[in-house]
Amino acid sequence: MTQNRAIRYFMGVHKFAPLLAINGDMGWISTQHRRWVNILRFWNRLVNMPDDRLPKKMFSYDYNCFGKTWCYDVKTILQQIQMSHYYENKLPVNLKDVEDALFVKYKTDWCNNVRNVAKLRTYIEFKQHYNTEKYLLSSLTKIERSHLAQFRCGILPLKIETGRYVGLNVNERFCHFCPVNVVEDETHFLLNCIKYNDLRENLLSKCKDRNPDFEHMSEVNKLVYAVNYHYVHVAKFLVEAMNRRRMSLYRN
Numbered sequence: 468m469t470q471n472r473a474i475r476y477f478m479g480v481h482k483f484a485p486l487l488a489i490n491g492d493m494g495w496i497s498t499q500h501r502r503w504v505n506i507l508r509f510w511n512r513l514v515n516m517p518d519d520r521l522p523k524k525m526f527s528y529d530y531n532c533f534g535k536t537w538c539y540d541v542k543t544i545l546q547q548i549q550m551s552h553y554y555e556n557k558l559p560v561n562l563k564d565v566e567d568a569l570f571v572k573y574k575t576d577w578c579n580n581v582r583n584v585a586k587l588r589t590y591i592e593f594k595q596h597y598n599t600e601k602y603l604l605s606s607l608t609k610i611e612r613s614h615l616a617q618f619r620c621g622i623l624p625l626k627i628e629t630g631r632y633v634g635l636n637v638n639e640r641f642c643h644f645c646p647v648n649v650v651e652d653e654t655h656f657l658l659n660c661i662k663y664n665d666l667r668e669n670l671l672s673k674c675k676d677r678n679p680d681f682e683h684m685s686e687v688n689k690l691v692y693a694v695n696y697h698y699v700h701v702a703k704f705l706v707e708a709m710n711r712r713r714m715s716l717y718r719n
């Protein structure tokens with residue numbers, strides 16, 4: 468879909484990036500949503516049309532047919548937002564109300580679906596609502612935006628992600644650099660990995676300065692706080708740390 472391609476390009480993520488995550492961060496109205504509203508706009512024109520007009524006659528024929536007709540689509544759309552009485556009584560709808568109700572439904576479905584994708588286990592920690600994220604409106608460079616988007620979507624090539632490509636169990640996707648076996652997931656990479664202790668000093672001091680409770684937070688809450696409130700420093704850290712990681716792993 469063109470819209471998803473545009474979102475991927477802007478965010479700097481690959482084509483296997485989870486659609487729920489990239490759409491959730493971008494917060495745009497879906498193309499399907501716009502198509503539904505256009506269908507209902509046409510419905511309004513048809514139900515208001517005099518009965519002797521040819522399009523109205525075709526509409527009445529379609530309305531009385533069984534199966535997946537155009538009118539069936541209208542019925543399905545209206546059923547989703549508890550407005551099927553407009554369909555049953557062939558009444559015009561208030562497009563603004565319909566648009567709002569469909570968007571609420573879309574956002575509710577998104578919230579439910581995003582919780583069922585294992586890959587988005589970290590994403591749901593810092594993303595609760597379908598809306599445009601600030602980092603996408605900020606002045607981050609393209610590479611910073613891309614690293615942050617990949618990190619949020621769980622596709623930054625850390626071991627937790629690359630281990631999946633070679634069939635490793637989640638609890639065996641160990642960090643290459645730490646002496647004890649510890650899974651290299653987003654939390655480890657951002658907050659704990661010894662390989663980047665110096666690089667995260669700036670980020671951690673910003674977090675501690677702004678929030679005296681930061682040091683006492685759980686690991687997850689630290690991650691959520693840093694990503695949500697200090698995304699500029701997180702993005703800069705990610706670019707530098709990933710660069711160091713690449714240089715260490717692939718310099719030969």
Ligand SMILES: [Zn+2]
Nearest residue numbers: 642645660661
């Ligand atoms: Zn490590």
